Amino acid sequence: MTPSDVPARRRRGPALIALARFQLAGYLRSLRFMQPLIPVLLIVVLVLKEWSNDPRHVDAATGSLGDAAVLTFLIGAWAARSLLDTQPDEQRALSITAAGHPVLSAAAGLLAAYTVALCLGLLLLAAPLLQCLSVGVPPTPMLAGVGLTALVAFSGTALGALTQRAIIPSPGYALPALLCGVTTALLLSLGPLAPLSVPMTGWLRAAHDGPSAFVQAFPGLALHLILWNTALTAVLFFLTRRPR
Template identity: 30%
Template sequence: MSALTGMRLRGFVRTGRAVAPLIAALAALSILYGGGKAEAGEAYGVSALILFPVLAWQTKILLDVEPDVQRRLARVASGAAWREIVSGLLAAAVAGLGTIAVAMVVPWVLQGVEGDLSGVAIGLGAHLLALAPALALGGLACRAVTRTAGNGVAVLVSGSVLAIVLGLQGSPAPWLVPPLMATARFTTSGGSTATGLWLAAQAALWSAVALAAYARLRRDRA
């Protein structure tokens, strides 16, 4: 499985498909931090929210790199459907961590943040909280699940928009989406450790359900 994960990461990088989401992330971060300095925790909370659709898009691109026939052969060679599915998610997670590392460093290069290590730690937690839901959304939008490019884009865009709209204060169904907006509010206004852990638990539960749905669909749609 590690060999298959490495192969997918190499394919993602060598084909140049890693460039587009990286440019999108850098553009979004440049706009966010171009207006002056902000407290690290607050700025990183907004950054995590903005990068959520980029991370989901990056995941979709990585999972779509392989031709369909090669993906089916990889499943046969791995010996089990779950190995092929998990290897793709692991590759996407590694790529996502790379994007998060860029998001953590760029603000300091642009002199767009200030504060202490506690703010940086909160910001890192906000980005990591967004990663698992982004992997799930990107997986559900990949070609192996949606079959067509149009359906994939529809899933990706709809999921990203709903994550923001249903995450607003006063939303009738905030539980339908990962707590990205709530996390951004948490990093902006501050909150207790218990609140942060509760948000992390919510994100983990939502991601587990969405990833289980992805795994089920992928198992039936090689």
């Protein structure tokens, strides 16, 4: 690395943040955020209305943390694709030029999309957390629920990013690809090929088994999600820098 490379490396961090903020601002101005936000608010209202009907309050409250993670995965994938497709193609080309490298521009888009997915996931998690507090669930399972939501939000973001217009230009193929990807992830998690997918069945089973089972299972679930997220991010960056 030459001395001239050092200032360039130092500029990448601010450039990444600036590009992410730029994409977030465009997404908010377009009002596309209302598409995933409205279902999230409806789900929160339904959870608040129905949570006290189960006699096993503690186990039911802990189970709702796992349920919220499933919804976070689905809505995060949808929101990520919507945000990354907000930019017109010409504006995306200018962003790549400003970033100096397509991978840096892709990382900024991924950061912006993850920010939206995480906010939606935490909003979904608000009702289960209130439920857990109201029935006396210990703090550790609730912290595990927050950590699970943060990891799953990135999983959904990465999957949605792989179906953005920059990778799949045709909307006629991009939307079916997103639906196929989400469905495949759900189905794989149910069978012997579960290690290749998000551990959805694992976290649902652990969460519904009660606070202790959820806390014990969380480290393994977190490691599985980190590896899955890393693999999807690597694929995304490879496709981003691929000549077109």
